[in-house]
Amino acid sequence: MEYQVKIYGKKEDLPPLNDVKFFHYVSSFDWNQNISFYRPMMLIVFCDEKPIASMFALIMRINRLMYGSVFKRCYISQQPSFYEENVNKIEIFNLLISSLVKEVENKVFFIEYRNLNDAVFGYKGFRENGFYSAKWINVRNSLQRKRKIWDQLSSTRKNQVNKARRKGVVVEELTS
Numbered sequence: 001m002e003y004q005v006k007i008y009g010k011k012e013d014l015p016p017l018n019d020v021k022f023f024h025y026v027s028s029f030d031w032n033q034n035i036s037f038y039r040p041m042m043l044i045v046f047c048d049e050k051p052i053a054s055m056f057a058l059i060m061r062i063n064r065l066m067y068g069s070v071f072k073r074c075y076i077s078q079q080p081s082f083y084e085e086n087v088n089k090i091e092i093f094n095l096l097i098s099s100l101v102k103e104v105e106n107k108v109f110f111i112e113y114r115n116l117n118d119a120v121f122g123y124k125g126f127r128e129n130g131f132y133s134a135k136w137i138n139v140r141n142s143l144q145r146k147r148k149i150w151d152q153l154s155s156t157r158k159n160q161v162n163k164a165r166r167k168g169v170v171v172e173e174l175t176s
Contacts, residue, residue: 001047003092005099008042015044017051020081023115028056037061043099045092047084053092055080057100059108074104074111079121094125101129 008014011029019025032040039059044051055076063071080096082089104111113131116122126132153161165171 001087003052003095004046005095006044006046007099007103008044009039014042015051017044017054017081018083020083021078023056023078025056028058032058037064041103043096043103045095047087052084052087053080053082053089053096055096055100057104059104062109069107070109072108074100074108076100076111076113077115079116079118090122090124093122094128097122097125097129097131 011026011033014026014029017026019027026042029040029042032038037060041057041059043055043057045053058075059072060075061067061072080093082092101111111131113126150158161171
């Protein structure tokens, strides 16, 4: 099958699409287009002029006062919306990611893809386009009790924190 990717920057230019996944709805343009430091875009994969998948991306200025690609990032959340079930989703996702990277390559400092749900989904496309994963550990403590956080952690979590410290991660304890 021959796939074609088109990138749209305005809601008015979009072809009719079904709302399959909340984070990739056409109405996402309405939420973000009036914010001066946001630039929404929709990547749509077509097969014979029929849309089969779409992905909503948002270019944001990190700093409202400074301009340039160093102060911008591209944000995507969740897997793309697929309108056909009998397509190779991994291949289409790789095509979407490659097209996104080509489009925003010199416009943003980094691309952030969050909440993928399945760690293996899209692994090949991410690796081929220079993405890497960053693990985040959030530890929260109840504010009602005065206890040492370290004593509350499981041995597995303590090992993760110690491993991160050895790699240079800074651990801070916030108190009020």
